[in-house]
Amino acid sequence: MSTLEEHIDVSVPLDTAWDCLHRSEAYPQFLDGVREARPEGEHRMHLDIDAGGRPQECVVEITDRTPENVMSWQTTSGPDLAGTFSLLPLDEQHTRVQARFEYDPGTIKETFGGPQGFAQASAIERGLRSDLEQLKQWVEGER
Numbered sequence: 001m002s003t004l005e006e007h008i009d010v011s012v013p014l015d016t017a018w019d020c021l022h023r024s025e026a027y028p029q030f031l032d033g034v035r036e037a038r039p040e041g042e043h044r045m046h047l048d049i050d051a052g053g054r055p056q057e058c059v060v061e062i063t064d065r066t067p068e069n070v071m072s073w074q075t076t077s078g079p080d081l082a083g084t085f086s087l088l089p090l091d092e093q094h095t096r097v098q099a100r101f102e103y104d105p106g107t108i109k110e111t112f113g114g115p116q117g118f119a120q121a122s123a124i125e126r127g128l129r130s131d132l133e134q135l136k137q138w139v140e141g142e143r
Helices: 014-021 024-030 105-112 117-141
Strands: 002-010 034-039 044-051 054-065 070-077 081-091 094-103
Touching: 002 117, 014 081, 014 094, 014 117, 024 034, 024 044, 024 117, 094 117
Parallel strands: none
Antiparallel strands: 002 094, 034 044, 044 054, 054 070, 070 081, 081 094
């Protein structure tokens, strides 16, 4: 598995950022490639994604570690992907969102197409940064 970590600071309190991350139906607004997201029970969500121009479905299992403000996720169907969002309070009105994305390069190539190796890692890094920028805009607009 390969791992990528990025972070962004948002101008909202930690509780606001935490609540926004748990609104799965809003994921298409800030996660590129997610066409639709809907909750399936308390700790699962169903995602309709665009996988290299092909529609695909996956189910994601969510695990919260509330005292540490960590939300971990793992696909249980579809491409084998996992990640974590960690929220760190900077002050009363600002929060750092740290994203960790774990993936198998072969799975990414097979599922989404595109380059391999360094070019693939660069593309995933750009995508994660873009998603975090969109998350920032959406979260700050929700206040």
